[in-house]
Amino acid sequence: MKLITAIIKPHQLDAVKEALEAYGISGMTISEASGYGRQRGHSEVYRGAEYTVDFVPKLRLEVLVDDMDASSVADVILKSAQTGRIGDGKIWTQQVEDVIRVRTGERGSEAI
Amino acid sequence: MKLITAIIKPHQLDAVKEALEAYGISGMTISEASGYGRQRGHSEVYRGAEYTVDFVPKLRLEVLVDDMDASSVADVILKSAQTGRIGDGKIWTQQVEDVIRVRTGERGSEAI
Amino acid sequence: MKLITAIIKPHQLDAVKEALEAYGISGMTISEASGYGRQRGHSEVYRGAEYTVDFVPKLRLEVLVDDMDASSVADVILKSAQTGRIGDGKIWTQQVEDVIRVRTGERGSEAI
Ligand SMILES: Nc1ncnc2c1ncn2[C@@H]1O[C@H](COP(=O)(O)OP(=O)(O)OP(=O)(O)O)[C@@H](O)[C@H]1O
Ligand SMILES: Nc1ncnc2c1ncn2[C@@H]1O[C@H](COP(=O)(O)OP(=O)(O)OP(=O)(O)O)[C@@H](O)[C@H]1O
Ligand SMILES: Nc1ncnc2c1ncn2[C@@H]1O[C@H](COP(=O)(O)OP(=O)(O)OP(=O)(O)O)[C@@H](O)[C@H]1O
Ligand SMILES: [Mg+2]
Ligand SMILES: [Mg+2]
Ligand SMILES: [Mg+2]
Numbered sequence: 001m002k003l004i005t006a007i008i009k010p011h012q013l014d015a016v017k018e019a020l021e022a023y024g025i026s027g028m029t030i031s032e033a034s035g036y037g038r039q040r041g042h043s044e045v046y047r048g049a050e051y052t053v054d055f056v057p058k059l060r061l062e063v064l065v066d067d068m069d070a071s072s073v074a075d076v077i078l079k080s081a082q083t084g085r086i087g088d089g090k091i092w093t094q095q096v097e098d099v100i101r102v103r104t105g106e107r108g109s110e111a112i
Numbered sequence: 113m114k115l116i117t118a119i120i121k122p123h124q125l126d127a128v129k130e131a132l133e134a135y136g137i138s139g140m141t142i143s144e145a146s147g148y149g150r151q152r153g154h155s156e157v158y159r160g161a162e163y164t165v166d167f168v169p170k171l172r173l174e175v176l177v178d179d180m181d182a183s184s185v186a187d188v189i190l191k192s193a194q195t196g197r198i199g200d201g202k203i204w205t206q207q208v209e210d211v212i213r214v215r216t217g218e219r220g221s222e223a224i
Numbered sequence: 225m226k227l228i229t230a231i232i233k234p235h236q237l238d239a240v241k242e243a244l245e246a247y248g249i250s251g252m253t254i255s256e257a258s259g260y261g262r263q264r265g266h267s268e269v270y271r272g273a274e275y276t277v278d279f280v281p282k283l284r285l286e287v288l289v290d291d292m293d294a295s296s297v298a299d300v301i302l303k304s305a306q307t308g309r310i311g312d313g314k315i316w317t318q319q320v321e322d323v324i325r326v327r328t329g330e331r332g333s334e335a336i
Contacts, residue, residue, distance in 0.1 A: 001204070002321070003204065003206070006326075007253055008326070017166070021152070026149065026150045026152075027147060027148055027149040027150060027152075027202075028147055028148065029119055029145050029146070029147035029170065029172065030145065030146055030147060030167065031143060031144060031145040031146070031172065031255060032144075032255060032256075033253050033254065033255040034253070034254055034255070035251060035252055035253035035254060036251055036252065037250065037251040038250045038251060040245070040250075040251075054241070055254060058253065060253065060255065064202065064204060074322070074324060078324055078326055078329060081326050082326050082327065082329075083327075084327060085327065086327060087327075088325075088326035088327035089326040089327075090251075090288065090323060090324065090325060090326065090335070090336075091323070091324040091326060092225070092227065092288060092320050092321075092322065092323045092324070093320070093321045093322045093323075094206060094227070094318060094319065094320055094321060095206065095207065095319065095321060096204050096205070096206055097114070097204075097205045097206060097207060098186070098204065098205045099202060099203070099204045099205075100186060100190055100202065100203040100204070101200075101202060102118075102120070102190055102193050102194050102200035102201040102202065102203060103194065103195075103196060103197065103198060103199075103200035103201075105190060105194075111202070112202075113316070115316065115318070129278070133264070138261065138262045138264075139259060139260055139261040139262060139264075139314075140259055140260065141231055141257050141258070141259035141282065141284065142257065142258055142259060142279065143255060143256060143257040143258070143284065144256075176314065176316060206318060207318065207319065208316050208317070208318055209226070209316075209317045209318060209319060210298070210316065210317045211314060211315070211316045211317075212298060212302055212314065212315040212316070213312075213314060214230075214232070214302055214305050214306050214312035214313040214314065214315060215306065215307075215308060215309065215310060215311075215312035215313075217302060217306075223314070224314075
């Protein structure tokens with residue numbers, strides 16, 4: 001299994017969520033984060049306000065997937081999160097050794 | 113070393129924390145998250161309110177452990193987080209290459 | 225590529241950020257977290273208040289780096305986060321299989 005983590009613009013969440021649902025993804029976790037990339041010092045617009053501070057609000061998504069879905073799911077997030085403007089985000093993929101579904105105790109791919 | 117991440121129901125935190133302490137776990141990190149699993153569209157109950165929105169509030173736990181403890185610690189979380197109702201959560205295990213304890217500069221298993 | 229995650233004292237953020245900038249790091253993600261280490265039950269001071277509760281507020285940093293930078297970046301965080309008092313934090317390093325820069329679609333080291 002793989003864990004795909006994405007830092008996205010908050011207002012792209014609906015687009016990313018719909019694209020993941022259309023792909024058939026069964027679940028995801030989000031949390032609030034903030035950060036900066038290469039334009040630190042430059043400003044980004046968020047909710048109509050211009051952020052000149054370093055840390056711009058972002059959303060952090062986590063999606064557990066089967067090995068065979070990992071590359072497609074990263075592409076689905078890439079396309080749906082992309083606005084073409086600076087600060088669009090990062091997506092990274094990591095190996096996961098085991099997954100457990102808590103209610104049923106299932107493990108591995110069955111648990112996702 | 114391993115990193116065990118668990119998404120649990122917020123009201124299970126005390127049970128999970130007590131179970132991890134009873135096992136002898138020396139530390140953990142929690143953060144607020146929200147998410148959904150396979151019943152997206154169905155509702156879950158949280159603090160007496162029924163959530164029909166997609167994202168249900170959850171807690172995200174991280175526990176760094178020695179290789180030899182990883183499987184037992186995942187089981188301890190599984191048993192203490194389980195209520196038998198939908199939305200009980202996910203637990204996943206990942207490899208960690210190095211750990212540093214900041215105050216002492218210790219590394220590896222000593223640092224956990 | 226590697227992902228370096230650090231749990232630090234919130235008031236050390238500026239020092240860590242400046243040290244990472246001085247090293248030449250191009251981006252980072254932060255989120256709010258809380259936790260405890262080995263002195264659970266003992267108290268920690270945060271913003272002048274003594275916390276006797278278990279979970280002390282912390283910041284969670286994530287930095288994606290090239291393989292060749294991983295060890296130096298962990299050291300930069302270690303030195304800048306260290307106050308010498310209990311609760312200074314943990315740093316861990318994990319393998320990352322792929323990184324994507326969302327705006328440009330670049331992958332791998334180019335994407336960081
Ligand atoms: N090296 C990094 N490590 C961890 N998180 C990062 C890193 N770089 C960027 N991020 C996270 O991704 C978010 C968006 O980054 P951003 O899209 O600005 O990257 P970028 O490389 O500057 O690309 P662009 O030129 O398109 O802005 C940041 O706010 C931060 O949360
Ligand atoms: N594929 C996934 N990737 C990332 N996080 C997930 C995934 N599936 C579920 N989660 C997280 O775990 C939480 C709980 O999921 P949940 O227990 O509902 O999973 P489930 O497979 O639907 O199991 P159940 O049938 O018992 O409800 C979600 O709110 C979400 O935060
Ligand atoms: N085993 C662990 N797993 C996950 N997170 C941890 C673990 N231990 C500590 N942490 C996180 O790191 C934070 C700081 O831990 P802390 O520095 O107190 O570790 P420690 O081993 O007790 O070191 P010290 O003796 O210097 O206090 C905790 O609040 C928690 O968020
Ligand atoms: Mg940028
Ligand atoms: Mg569910
Ligand atoms: Mg401690």
